[in-house]
Amino acid sequence: MSEVKEKEPLFSAKNLKLLTEPIDSRNPVTVLVLGICSALAVTVKLKPAIVMALSVIVVTAFSNLIISLIRNSIPNRIRIIVQLVVISSLVILVDQILKAYVYDVSKQLSVFVGLIITNCIIMGRLEAFALGNKPWPSFLDGIGNGVGYGLILVIVAFFREFLGSGTIFNYRVIPIDWYIKNGGFYENNGMMILPPMALITVGIIIWIQRSRNRKLIED
Amino acid sequence: MSLLDKIKSMDRNSNAYTIIYSSVMVIVVAMLLAIASTALKPAQTKNVETEKKIDILRSIGKANGVEHAANKYAFVSENFNKYIPEQLVVSSKGDTITGVVAFNVDLKVEMSKPIEQRNLPVYKAKLDDGSIKYIIPLRGRGLWGPIWGYIALNDDLNTIYGATFAHQGETPGLGAEISTPEFQEQFRGKSIFQGDSILTFTSVKVLKGGATPNDPHGVDAISGGTITSKGLESMLFDCLVAYQNYFEKEKNSISHE
Numbered sequence: 349m350s351e352v353k354e355k356e357p358l359f360s361a362k363n364l365k366l367l368t369e370p371i372d373s374r375n376p377v378t379v380l381v382l383g384i385c386s387a388l389a390v391t392v393k394l395k396p397a398i399v400m401a402l403s404v405i406v407v408t409a410f411s412n413l414i415i416s417l418i419r420n421s422i423p424n425r426i427r428i429i430v431q432l433v434v435i436s437s438l439v440i441l442v443d444q445i446l447k448a449y450v451y452d453v454s455k456q457l458s459v460f461v462g463l464i465i466t467n468c469i470i471m472g473r474l475e476a477f478a479l480g481n482k483p484w485p486s487f488l489d490g491i492g493n494g495v496g497y498g499l500i501l502v503i504v505a506f507f508r509e510f511l512g513s514g515t516i517f518n519y520r521v522i523p524i525d526w527y528i529k530n531g532g533f534y535e536n537n538g539m540m541i542l543p544p545m546a547l548i549t550v551g552i553i554i555w556i557q558r559s560r561n562r563k564l565i566e567d
Numbered sequence: 568m569s570l571l572d573k574i575k576s577m578d579r580n581s582n583a584y585t586i587i588y589s590s591v592m593v594i595v596v597a598m599l600l601a602i603a604s605t606a607l608k609p610a611q612t613k614n615v616e617t618e619k620k621i622d623i624l625r626s627i628g629k630a631n632g633v634e635h636a637a638n639k640y641a642f643v644s645e646n647f648n649k650y651i652p653e654q655l656v657v658s659s660k661g662d663t664i665t666g667v668v669a670f671n672v673d674l675k676v677e678m679s680k681p682i683e684q685r686n687l688p689v690y691k692a693k694l695d696d697g698s699i700k701y702i703i704p705l706r707g708r709g710l711w712g713p714i715w716g717y718i719a720l721n722d723d724l725n726t727i728y729g730a731t732f733a734h735q736g737e738t739p740g741l742g743a744e745i746s747t748p749e750f751q752e753q754f755r756g757k758s759i760f761q762g763d764s765i766l767t768f769t770s771v772k773v774l775k776g777g778a779t780p781n782d783p784h785g786v787d788a789i790s791g792g793t794i795t796s797k798g799l800e801s802m803l804f805d806c807l808v809a810y811q812n813y814f815e816k817e818k819n820s821i822s823h824e
Contacts, residue, residue: 451615
């Protein structure tokens, strides 16, 4: 080990940072405000949100990896198209696999899997990172950003499903007798099911995050 | 090898390099996707078919427990074969059309044809107590996209035994309520004809402001889901109206037996 040229360990501090930064201080949703559209659309229930998060992680990680592998051969003038082709083929693959193996979830996600193609996070990471970095750091950066996006999705979906449907992972947590129609006192908040509340939930997350980490507040 | 070297030494910004690069990329990607699509097709078709069978079973209340079944596919195909012994395709004149499998009829295509040319699928269900139900597939338009469903009629071909509706993307909490058991339960016991006469087809109306409890042709609409409710109402009418002659013939043949 010591006689060869100093080789960077796979999980050096720098590489780990690529993985952890996008989860908090460089979160694509709450700090860079990318990928908001799908964050509103697929967060009514936890299960589709988690499948969506996993799909995005796979796509960001592998598109970053592939683009980074071929980054020196890509003609500069068509690089955006090349990136789009890589992203869309990966998304189509993911979509086909979901349709074959988790059909009910794929039905709930409907067009939003296809719309991962237009998710700005992915294109943004390819342009900003994968084109100028080695495959391994690019792969980690992809996973980090995917997880950062997915984490917000899952948090939002948790509150929306809990307050909007009274369930978590489709398991009832609010007893059925509590509901007004069964003689109780409780009613689901119908607003939580609609997209505006997802935006407000994201807003609350941003508020909490910035009051905790004051460096993120723009002047 | 020499060709590859030649390409490698090309100017990255020349037109020729760009064209070669994009052609190779497109071919590689097309091949990959074609392979994936072919390999996954059987599993996908099976899912779509199973889904359809679940919907059909649901209209006669025989899909309960499918969520918890260890093997969903086996559960569904077993119940489908058990409860739906016969399926047929009829014309709007009420004659049986041979050579077409009811299960494979694409309702989207049929609904765009004039009534006289439609292939109309009918599923005959036989329940545990021996009673026969007629299941009619439905398809129409909601607010944001297609809605569809199945309606099961008793053997008087008038009273509704059960109904199930599904949708592609109606508004959650509003139009999407058509797929809830609470909404679908309302259809049970309603009738599609007035009195005994087969000529008084009235379908079932989805009424805003609520139907009176004894109304045999009305159910409560969904508050805030007016367009979906209206779409559901016209779906019921448009689909069922084509079956009038078949219902009449079938009714006569039952009473002569």
